[in-house]
Amino acid sequence: MLIRIRRGWEIPESQVTPENCFLDRRRLLKTAAAGSMLIGSAGLLTACDDMSVAEAAEDDDPSAKLYPVSRNERYTLDRPITDESLATSYNNFYEFGSSKNIAAKAQALPIRPWTVTFDGMVEEPREVDIDDLLARMPLEERLYRHRCVEAWSMAVPYSGFPMKALVDFAKPLSSAKYVKMTTFLDPEVAGGQRAAWYPWPYVEGLTMAEATHELAFIATGLYGKPIVKQNGAPLRLAVPWKYGFKHIKSIVRFEFTDERPKSYWEVIQGSEYGFWANVNPEVPHPRWSQASERVLGLNEQVPTLLYNGYAEFVADLYKDIDTAEERLFM
């Protein structure tokens, strides 16, 4: 019997409530402790009312001092940058629920300490603290388009570092063919992970050629600040020529392997979500067209571009792949 799991992108737009502002209790308490003269005054309440989701998350992130970083001008946009309040309130992060407004729930995720494991086919497996890793990586900002398989898109300034720098740091063996990435697993803080019918933890994979391609980026910041929890703190993948579900969030492990990893969505519905997931307007999703996309904030439908507009960068990666054998665009 085929059990059809309803995905978040199947909910009608009318059910999506933007989460522009929420009250972070920890920050409220800290603010109150630091400025006792304000306690009980209308001033404190107003300050908290105005607090954005992004601001709230900065407080317990020691990497805040690293940002902003200088922009790499090589990567340009053909559309305005999406409003920060929208990009940080309209999210897919199934660990915290299958709707778009998971931002408040995601604040439960502890992001310090955060240990990243490098293992599998590497010279030597190791575990590294996120702040030690950040100190060794060449941070820069890039403007990237982001195209979700659900046919909406946005354009955001990510800060972070080229994934190639991370691969070099991990020292994989020459026999490694893929990088398998895994998200944290903690059903106590992530309510969605208590739903046993999903194959937790979230897993994604890239070939070594993709992972070391200049466009593959590990995002640790967003809008010139540490990346907020709902967008995948403290580190997430950004591969802008692929559909958004490849952009795995809150990664704890990079495993180098010679076996192609089966990703989270591929396990759930392999006929609709594959390994490659490269954007192509001419290859429809089995249940909807991919010819155009709704740009968040503009409420405008624009044509979708091959490889999400990054064909000049990445098309060569796939020129020798037999499309009769491989579903490059799904």
Ligand code: MTE
């Ligand atoms: N990573 C994890 N761990 N869990 C998720 O549910 N959703 C994916 C991707 N990464 C997801 C994830 C999907 S479907 C999309 S479109 C993007 O995250 C959304 O990223 P954003 O919220 O920063 O826009």
